[in-house]
Amino acid sequence: MRYVSSSPGTTAVVLDSPHSGTWYPDDFRPACDLTVLRRAEDTHVEKLYDFAPALGVAWIEAHFPRSYLDANRALSEFDPELLDEPWPHPVEAGSKVRLGKGLVWRLTDEGVPIYDRKLSAAEVSQRIERCWRPYHAAVAQAIDQAHAAHGYVIHINCHSMPSVSASHATEFPGLVHADFVVGDRDGTSAAPALTRWIAEFLRARGYAVDVNHPYKGVELVRRYGDPAHGRHSVQLEINRRLYMDEQSLALLPGHARLKQVLKDLVAGLVGLDPRAC
Template sequence: MPVIHPLSYRLDHVPAASPSPLVLDSPHSGTAYPPDFASIADIGMLRTAEDTWVDDLWGGAVDQGVPLLGATCPRAYIDVNRAVQDIDPTMLDAPWPGPLSDSPKVGLGKGLIWRMLDDGTPLYDRKLSVAEVQQRIDACWRPYHAALCTLLDDTHARLGKVWHINCHSMPSVAGAYATGKPGTAHPDFVLGDRDGTTADPAFAAFVADWLRVRGYAVAINDPYKGVELVRVHGRPSESRHSLQIEINRKLYMDEVTLRPNAGYGRLKATLGELTSAMLGWMRAQATGA
């Protein structure tokens, strides 16, 4: 049975005969919009912030004994793939009591609490209170981070190594306020290891080569290098490897209706096969083969 936090996350895991060296998380899968959100954007627009279907697309990994942690709180409510310090003080009705970052994501309106959607649609017509932002952190952000930390620590304690895939999707073309490169046509996959600092570069190279052989266009660290979760958990010197994988939404869904397209089944099967290939590669690394 899955483990479900009341608001923050869902953990799917089917135990395998041998423990998995791989852990997956999908921080932008959440679709449970809390009643206190009170955004002026309609639900159809809010859903464009989700990594729609990503947790299901990777579902074949669960059948292979790989744990999959998925957020249930929506990204537009609080982005659990941002640091707690990534807060835009202009959104608040009082000074924030903690430290603040100068992250470029905050400047784009895409900090811990989003100011706008990728096309510039505003989310609020009011200032947020410090108390309500703190409540979102306590109810959603902290439990999600704690759950992922526990999964990775437990795996590392058992095996001495752990590989972590941070699962995402991206629009086929970057929106006006999505990244620092608006209008960019994205490849099929973008792998991010923060320029080789969150995982052994051989890991990204293996995944990229495996996908390219199957006809997919793959970029590494351009335009997405990975954000908070890979930054925090990727420590290759300690045999902790974190890689972000962005999937182009045109491969599997209609980007307007958000419904699966004809490529959905093929992509889901591909990700299941990729999981199997990664597990084989990881186990070979662990044994020195």
């Protein structure tokens, strides 16, 4: 199994899904049950966007689970308490690390400990080399190619969210989520007009949409968004209740309509020049 897969695009739109991976590597060895870990996945997101190649849209997908290594974290967002030895690299104790959800997760969304052992620096470094670096290299390459070909790029970082925030998922436990949350890090990772266009597109189709709350976007949009230079990165969160049973993880009939809406959204972005928004 490859840790990361990608397909090239011919348009100015790039999609990536860092959290829909369902392949659990043998060296993971978590202490908690797999059914608990699986609730952390952005389950089925890759299916919702499987139309991307047919639209000429680049697609990057992680096959490893986010609880094993979170590609949407900076390398410095690491909790050294996970290790049985010192971590030889810089660390920062941001909100995600405090919640146990840094580069390598310590807790699930519900606050369940993932490990009953300490990790070695070598195994964390191996995860970074196998997962984080190839994933970011693929995203960066797709964005650079789209920007070089078109003079701008629209990067959509694709996610899903539970209908209600769990105790350790965000800093807003118990929050009932809207149908969609569109994040641009308060206008720093994408032109606000583009973010408004996406939000209004979805609202016009009957969905409740929040912007930058409770999800502003994390490392992937922070790292690659540079709207002043034509690089627009937006995080798009979809409420899982729209398309799946959150307990069994089974797809619901409503996923077909949602998938068509997403296809129409992406097709609209393909035809949209953010410089004209």
